[in-house]
Amino acid sequence: MRALDLKLLRDMRHIWAQSLAIALVLACGIMVMTLASGTQRSLTETRAAYYERHRFADVFASLTRAPKQVLDEIARIDGVTRVEGRVVFTALLDLENMREPASARVISLPASGGAILNLPLIRHGRLPEALHQNEVAISEPFADANRLRPGDTFRAILNGRKRELVVTGIVLSPEYIYTIGAGALMPDDRHFGLIWMRETASAPVKELEGAFNDLTLSLSRDANEAAVIDAVDRILAPYGGTGAYGRDRQPSNVFIDGELKQLGALATVQPPIFLVVSAFLVNMVLSRLVALDRAQIGLFKAVGYTTRTIALHYLKMTAGIGILGVLIGWGFGWWLGHEMTEMYTDFFRFPWLLYRPGPWQLVISGILGIAAVILGALRAVRASVRLAPAVAMSPPVPPVFQRGWADSLGEMLSLRQTTMMIVRSIIRWPGRAAVTLFGVSGSVAVLVVSFFTFDAIDLIMAELFEHTNRQDATLTLSGNLNDRAVIDAGNLPGVLRAEGIYAIPIRLVNGTQTRLVTLQARAPGAMLTQILDTEGRAITPSTAGVVLPEELARRLGVAPGDSLRIELLSPPRETWQVPVASVIRQSLGQDAYFDRDTLFHRLRQTPQVNMIHLAIDPNRLTDLQAKVQETPAIAGFTLWEDVRNEFVATLSESLITMSVIFATLGMLITVGVVYNAARIQLAERAHELASLRVLGFRRSEVGYVLVVEQMLLTVFAIPVGWLAGYGFALLMAQGFSTDVVTIPVVVTQRTFALAALIVLGSALGAVLFVMRRLDRVDIVSALKQKE
Amino acid sequence: MKTSILRTESITKVYHTGAVDVHALRGIDLSLFEGEVVVLLGASGSGKSTLLNILGGLDRPSEGRVFFRDEDLTRLSDSALTEFRRDHVGFVFQFYNLVPSLTARENVALVTEIAKIPMSPEEALDRVGLADRMSHFPAELSGGEQQRVAIARAIAKRPDILLCDEPTGALDSKTGTTVLEALIEVNRSLGTATALITHNAAIRRIAHRVIYMTDGRISHIEENAERVAPSEVSW
Numbered sequence A: 001m002r003a004l005d006l007k008l009l010r011d012m013r014h015i016w017a018q019s020l021a022i023a024l025v026l027a028c029g030i031m032v033m034t035l036a037s038g039t040q041r042s043l044t045e046t047r048a049a050y051y052e053r054h055r056f057a058d059v060f061a062s063l064t065r066a067p068k069q070v071l072d073e074i075a076r077i078d079g080v081t082r083v084e085g086r087v088v089f090t091a092l093l094d095l096e097n098m099r100e101p102a103s104a105r106v107i108s109l110p111a112s113g114g115a116i117l118n119l120p121l122i123r124h125g126r127l128p129e130a131l132h133q134n135e136v137a138i139s140e141p142f143a144d145a146n147r148l149r150p151g152d153t154f155r156a157i158l159n160g161r162k163r164e165l166v167v168t169g170i171v172l173s174p175e176y177i178y179t180i181g182a183g184a185l186m187p188d189d190r191h192f193g194l195i196w197m198r199e200t201a202s203a204p205v206k207e208l209e210g211a212f213n214d215l216t217l218s219l220s221r222d223a224n225e226a227a228v229i230d231a232v233d234r235i236l237a238p239y240g241g242t243g244a245y246g247r248d249r250q251p252s253n254v255f256i257d258g259e260l261k262q263l264g265a266l267a268t269v270q271p272p273i274f275l276v277v278s279a280f281l282v283n284m285v286l287s288r289l290v291a292l293d294r295a296q297i298g299l300f301k302a303v304g305y306t307t308r309t310i311a312l313h314y315l316k317m318t319a320g321i322g323i324l325g326v327l328i329g330w331g332f333g334w335w336l337g338h339e340m341t342e343m344y345t346d347f348f349r350f351p352w353l354l355y356r357p358g359p360w361q362l363v364i365s366g367i368l369g370i371a372a373v374i375l376g377a378l379r380a381v382r383a384s385v386r387l388a389p390a391v392a393m394s395p396p397v398p399p400v401f402q403r404g405w406a407d408s409l410g411e412m413l414s415l416r417q418t419t420m421m422i423v424r425s426i427i428r429w430p431g432r433a434a435v436t437l438f439g440v441s442g443s444v445a446v447l448v449v450s451f452f453t454f455d456a457i458d459l460i461m462a463e464l465f466e467h468t469n470r471q472d473a474t475l476t477l478s479g480n481l482n483d484r485a486v487i488d489a490g491n492l493p494g495v496l497r498a499e500g501i502y503a504i505p506i507r508l509v510n511g512t513q514t515r516l517v518t519l520q521a522r523a524p525g526a527m528l529t530q531i532l533d534t535e536g537r538a539i540t541p542s543t544a545g546v547v548l549p550e551e552l553a554r555r556l557g558v559a560p561g562d563s564l565r566i567e568l569l570s571p572p573r574e575t576w577q578v579p580v581a582s583v584i585r586q587s588l589g590q591d592a593y594f595d596r597d598t599l600f601h602r603l604r605q606t607p608q609v610n611m612i613h614l615a616i617d618p619n620r621l622t623d624l625q626a627k628v629q630e631t632p633a634i635a636g637f638t639l640w641e642d643v644r645n646e647f648v649a650t651l652s653e654s655l656i657t658m659s660v661i662f663a664t665l666g667m668l669i670t671v672g673v674v675y676n677a678a679r680i681q682l683a684e685r686a687h688e689l690a691s692l693r694v695l696g697f698r699r700s701e702v703g704y705v706l707v708v709e710q711m712l713l714t715v716f717a718i719p720v721g722w723l724a725g726y727g728f729a730l731l732m733a734q735g736f737s738t739d740v741v742t743i744p745v746v747v748t749q750r751t752f753a754l755a756a757l758i759v760l761g762s763a764l765g766a767v768l769f770v771m772r773r774l775d776r777v778d779i780v781s782a783l784k785q786k787e
Numbered sequence B: 001m002k003t004s005i006l007r008t009e010s011i012t013k014v015y016h017t018g019a020v021d022v023h024a025l026r027g028i029d030l031s032l033f034e035g036e037v038v039v040l041l042g043a044s045g046s047g048k049s050t051l052l053n054i055l056g057g058l059d060r061p062s063e064g065r066v067f068f069r070d071e072d073l074t075r076l077s078d079s080a081l082t083e084f085r086r087d088h089v090g091f092v093f094q095f096y097n098l099v100p101s102l103t104a105r106e107n108v109a110l111v112t113e114i115a116k117i118p119m120s121p122e123e124a125l126d127r128v129g130l131a132d133r134m135s136h137f138p139a140e141l142s143g144g145e146q147q148r149v150a151i152a153r154a155i156a157k158r159p160d161i162l163l164c165d166e167p168t169g170a171l172d173s174k175t176g177t178t179v180l181e182a183l184i185e186v187n188r189s190l191g192t193a194t195a196l197i198t199h200n201a202a203i204r205r206i207a208h209r210v211i212y213m214t215d216g217r218i219s220h221i222e223e224n225a226e227r228v229a230p231s232e233v234s235w
Helices: A003-014 A016-053 A069-075 A140-145 A199-206 A225-239 A251-269 A271-292 A294-302 A307-347 A359-385 A389-393 A405-412 A417-428 A430-468 A484-490 A550-556 A596-603 A618-629 A640-694 A699-736 A749-776 A779-784 B048-055 B078-088 B104-112 B121-127 B143-155 B173-190 B201-206
Strands: A059-067 A080-086 A088-094 A102-109 A121-125 A135-139 A153-158 A161-172 A192-198 A211-219 A473-482 A495-510 A513-522 A546-549 A563-568 A575-584 A591-595 A608-616 A634-639 B004-017 B020-033 B037-042 B063-068 B089-092 B161-165 B193-198 B209-214 B217-223
Touching: A003 A016, A003 A307, A016 A251, A016 A271, A016 A307, A016 A359, A016 A640, A059 A069, A059 A225, A069 A080, A069 A211, A069 A225, A088 A199, A088 A211, A088 A618, A088 A634, A102 A153, A102 A199, A102 A634, A135 A140, A140 A161, A140 A192, A192 A199, A211 A225, A251 A271, A251 A699, A271 A294, A271 A307, A271 A359, A271 A430, A271 A640, A294 A307, A294 A389, A307 A359, A307 A640, A405 A417, A417 A430, A417 A640, A417 A699, A417 B104, A430 A640, A430 A699, A430 A749, A473 A484, A484 A495, A484 A608, A495 A550, A495 A591, A495 A596, A513 A550, A513 A596, A546 A550, A546 A563, A550 A575, A591 A596, A608 A618, A618 A634, A634 A640, A640 A699, A640 A749, A640 A779, A699 A749, B004 B048, B020 B048, B020 B193, B020 B217, B037 B048, B037 B173, B037 B201, B048 B161, B048 B193, B078 B089, B089 B143, B104 B121, B104 B143, B121 B143, B121 B173, B143 B161, B143 B173, B161 B173, B173 B193, B173 B201, B193 B201
Parallel strands: A102 A192, A135 A161, A513 A591, A546 A575, B037 B193, B037 B209, B089 B161, B161 B193
Antiparallel strands: A059 A211, A080 A211, A088 A102, A088 A153, A121 A161, A135 A192, A153 A161, A473 A608, A473 A634, A495 A513, A495 A563, A495 A608, A546 A591, A563 A575, B004 B020, B004 B063, B209 B217
16 A cells, blocks of 8 residues: 555544544435435336326316316317216214214226326225125225225215225325325324225216216316316316316325425535535534644655645545445435335325436535535645645644734723633634534524424414314315304304304416415304414405405415406306405415305305204213214314314324434534534634643633633624524425415524524533543643644 | 751652663652752753652652652642642743743733632742743743743742753753842742752752762762852853
8 A cells, every 4th residue: 555545544543433423414415305306206207107107187177067068078178088078075984982973985997997197006905896785995094094904894874874885995196195184284194095996886876877976087288278277177167166177286286396496406505514524524624634734744755755645645535435335325314215215105195216326416415515525625735735845845834813892892801811712813813712512503403493393383382272273173065055054063063162163275477477266255253263474463355356365375476455356166157356455374285265255246156064063061061963874964174173083193294204304414413513613722822722731720720711712702602503593494494385385484483592502512522521631641741832 | 047948858760661761760868958059960761750740749659758848749639739739839841831822921821820820920920030021822822931920820829849950951051040130039039849850960059958869869969168150050
């Protein structure tokens, strides 16, 4: 081995702890990149393959009823390749060992043969046969949650009659990778499932023989989706079509899109912090090493090594740190990627989902990682290798200190000399102080961003369950009913208060921006549900126009006072031009609101309801549930306690995992930065600190100089980190907000305080760890050397 | 009768370095009396510095005992030794050991801030003739000036003992003389017992006693009937 390479190996052994600290910080960045981009790729590719093989439709529409002949007309639209009309409806279920009602979406299969689009994937058993009216296939998550197997039976309320159904098969569908029931906020596999039934069995339930109420179609590669949707809407309008939409509005697909977007945000927002911090750390450590090697560099040059060879020597050392960091990052990224993919398989129902990071993503993350540290090293190396041999071999010029503002400050505050040493050191080496400051603030920022997720969720939860939805349960009616239904609901057992809601599908249009949403009208004086303005105050919808959630208004490009087109997608199917009355806060879902009396006046109808919110006496819940199951007019029953529990359970698992990971990463940065800074300081000041010991300074008094400088910088870094963290929280909120969820930018004092405490604790731990080395400094020999 | 302030009883010091044991001290019995100036003379490796470090509580003997007045230093813990140095000993080294980020006055204040009955930094610097260089940083001072700051720092706590390891080793003759003058002046006015290591034989004439060391032992001790002023010494 060449002598220079031997030196390299030995030098690296000497600074192994510092190198490892840097490599770990770098590894954090590489890990998040590998994890997020790999998971993103796995999800994207799996979804694409699943969609392709199981013919996931391109356009979807619901309607009231249309004869099957209409399908031919739709098939003739330019660009349409396959069309399927189905009968789809919601039914209440009566499951053994479950008091509360569950519900299911019933989807028809053609009378014979398989589905044309959205092919169910059979996991166990077989599809139902047309001859056996009671046979059904059910969705796998629902089957798992309720321990149903082929051959088992359960009861469903179809057309007001309880019917015993036999499970023949367990299936998955590309249309329901993410399954969420009507009115639910989160998947609830126990209380909501999917049922596939032969058309011959399901159509009679809704009196839809020879007709359909749900349409899906696929498009050719070059089809114009918008044009097809327009055509479908025109054709279905007379049949109660509520507006066709593409994959970009298909709930399951939208949800996965949201998740992919969030993974993208994860892969881009956080890793740069880690890469930049590692670059700075390398710069700090290598500058020190090169400074120590100054005389040797002079010697190498004197004996004839070229500047390039020497520079390369140090860059090799840096590359070693970079490679180590990249390898650790890949390893942990791979492992966590598997874990995260596991987590996704609970959430999303893919027939298969393997974590497979792309080779290019690995290569790119590796190159970025090594490039970051090499960039950090370049400056340090360049300065020293450029010195002429004679200059390099002579000792460096001692640092020059100057009197300045710090002296007056010191006198004014009558600071101790040990404190003055700290102040002057920071002023004399502002670059080094800046690296520590920057690194630690990066760590604060990472922590703020991580804990911000909790703040956002807390706010969403509070808004959702305490301020806006204060009802105990919600009844979804099987159709529109006269307002009197609310009084009937009020008379159900255990109901303390009932409030009706009328919700209809509409399309909002402003120029080229359109959104399919639900328009809600609440009874005047409604108390169980509330609408909050942007300040969080309860308001009643104005009679002057439509009320929109802030984010929806932003996406449509409208503000209060602007005019907006509303297309009613159910009878009377009119188009209104209405001003935006105000914007409100709504994190989950996107509903537009209208004053009830104004709405029905415009509709020229008497008030109707299709949803009823209830306040109930918990002691009589069982009676209520029993009654609900016997009432044909009720298609769904949502208990908000369950919704809340499900929400918390789903979120807490994934959120806590992510936050623990990021809190660890945040701590690692602080430890990496402070440990390195303290080690360098200790090495450079060994002489000075030994002198203090000789003068009779106690160990703690000498430690003070080391600890306080690092802690002072840490304290200064905290507000900087808070600010940066807030900025990153803004970016994350943007990156994580989807059409389904709007992440509010809210960072609580708790988050700021927690981030600061963790960083202070990690910094103190790191510097105290280095301080132990003070004991090993040999006072006598340190004094023998000339500085 | 002279009162001893530091006394050693057959101290030895063995350094275990790798395969060989280095015997730095091989049984030293010595007393340092109040108010006297002692010069330790000897070749490199004769054990002078090791002896000085043990006397000052920077190091411990392998065997034997060291008494400061009646207190056995060899039985003290590390932190008690620190307190001993803090309250009773002043050190001056060949390479000054000043804190570069502190001015002359501040380097002295470093010690006066933790001492029990210190003089003011200004007084200490005045005693070594540096009253007008107080707000200079070490890098702005000459070698002799830096060494005099080190002396001022060592005496500012009014130590009982002043231990100097080659204080003029890095200085030219003229500058060395000013440093020695400062030391003798401090000894005269404060009565601080002073031990001074040198391998410059000419300096021995400023001391009350000269201790010759060879190979870890005291070869002989010589008393100067007549001391000379540092200005009369040249090398």
